[in-house]
Amino acid sequence: MQLTQLRYVLEVAETRHFTRAARNLHVAQPSLSQQIRSLERELGAALFVRARGGVTLTEAGAALLPVARRVLADLDGARREVQEITQLRRGRVRVGGTPSLCQGVLAEVLRAFAQRWPGIEPCLAESGTSDLAERLRLGELDVALLILPLPSALSAAIAFEPLVREELVIVSGTGQLPPGERGVCTPADLHERPLVLPRHGYALREHATGLCRQAGFEPKIAVDGGELDAVIALVRCGAGLALLPAIAARRAGLTITRLTEPAPQRTIGLAWRRDAGLSRAAQEFRAILLEHIDQAPATDVTHRIAAPDGHSS
Amino acid sequence: MQLTQLRYVLEVAETRHFTRAARNLHVAQPSLSQQIRSLERELGAALFVRARGGVTLTEAGAALLPVARRVLADLDGARREVQEITQLRRGRVRVGGTPSLCQGVLAEVLRAFAQRWPGIEPCLAESGTSDLAERLRLGELDVALLILPLPSALSAAIAFEPLVREELVIVSGTGQLPPGERGVCTPADLHERPLVLPRHGYALREHATGLCRQAGFEPKIAVDGGELDAVIALVRCGAGLALLPAIAARRAGLTITRLTEPAPQRTIGLAWRRDAGLSRAAQEFRAILLEHIDQAPATDVTHRIAAPDGHSS
């Protein structure tokens, strides 16, 4: 059975005439006759009664007719749907982001994306870098804004485009003495100062503890665990100091103390499955993301990383 | 777009593997790859992401998938349905019959037919010969039990197989003197006897009036018009005599008076559209009808007409 045969059946049924149907279908009449016959042979049943007064459907033909109509309409609809997807008039893009980024750029970028491509549904997954990277690999996400480092086991499967380098700063709340002097401190200034650490899984936690250990002491822990929001709240009410990304610190309105060179920093970038590449919708997402990053002025604590267009891992 | 391509898409989507899908489909892997690619080119969109960790559907592929599934299932269902129709496990046969026949053989034959082919729905149309013949020609009926003569304009388009010749007899009711003597009369015996005539359209009416006129007198009309049932009822209560088919007369329990040779008679037979022929179901109907006619013993007033298998008109 063949789709052209179904089309032929439809046309013959509607014109009740082989010759006219052939003309409408832009084929020679013998071709039409042959195809109909072939289908009839395959089905083991006549579909039409060829009579002088016009061609009529047999019972079998009448049974086949609505199915043929529906099938052809279905496929036409599917074609149209695929068209819409490729033209980004419909679809979906599954974006991942770490919590700090979801509350930052991602919110604005997704809003702009939704405005630019109203037919495309953006699905946001908020999680840690390693989890998001794994979900990229599994094909559950199309693209994700992540923070280096990636899990080494996945770095081969994931393409990563670094976008922004952001300083990590020490934040303190009201009624707390900021470490160091004139808004600048060294890691040694954190000695014996109580620190608020986010839970395991946040790269910030490793950054903070590493900083202390490299300076030769164990961090004194005020509160251990919790999400970033909790850390901010704890710092705000004076529970201790914390190491935060500069942007998040500024957004939270906390007192910022920069660390002396080499200032710790984190690299934010876009990641996707290397072998799948970026879907059309994801490419658009990336474009809008880059616009937003480039149009935001670089500050003293964030640095745009120029993309050499060779997407490194 | 092609049905095999849809099948291929389905299999690849399910196995997530070109090579294995090709094996399941009993084609070489390059053929499969080629067909998928060809479909992708036609649609202008990739359907699969070819990656090392297994093939994944793109959004377009995911949109096409359910349609492909449904289309293939639909066509499978249609194939099965056509099968059932050709095997007479489903379907319809549209049978026409004149009123007298519908109350006679047709009722029994249709019962037997429904029992033999429970999946086939018999549709009965009860009307006069000329109307039924016209509906045969239009393709509204598959087969009909008619009474000669057919409308001459249709005799070319309608095939007619004569089956039974039935005598027409004079019937009288209670309290009426039957015409003639010893159950036999001549047309002349009807002179001045009030007659009940069915309405125009019944061939019986022409038979009756023709009989009188050939004998040299105009029929004296007791009641004119009405269906056959009304005629029978009128005769039964003594309104007059009537000319009826022998079987109907016997069924009605009326007093029967046969006419002397040449006794008027009518020919009953099966008719169908000559160019369309008999559908499978109609052939079965005919077979059961013939069984019934042959197994009913020929009486003195009905005569089976042997079919020389050359179906004359």
Added chain:
DNA sequence: GTGATCCCATAGGCGACGCCTATCGCTGCT
């Protein structure tokens, strides 16, 4: 009744397309 016309079926040639085998390119594993 004879030619004209209509309509579907058949015959034969031709080009396209799908399937095949063989092979390549790439990746991941041992």
Added chain:
DNA sequence: AGCAGCGATAGGCGTCGCCTATGGGATCAC
């Protein structure tokens, strides 16, 4: 480094669908 797995590519081959030309049956007009 060599091998195995997997999909893409290349080239040959057979089939199949489409074409033109023609057949055959029926209807219609004169």
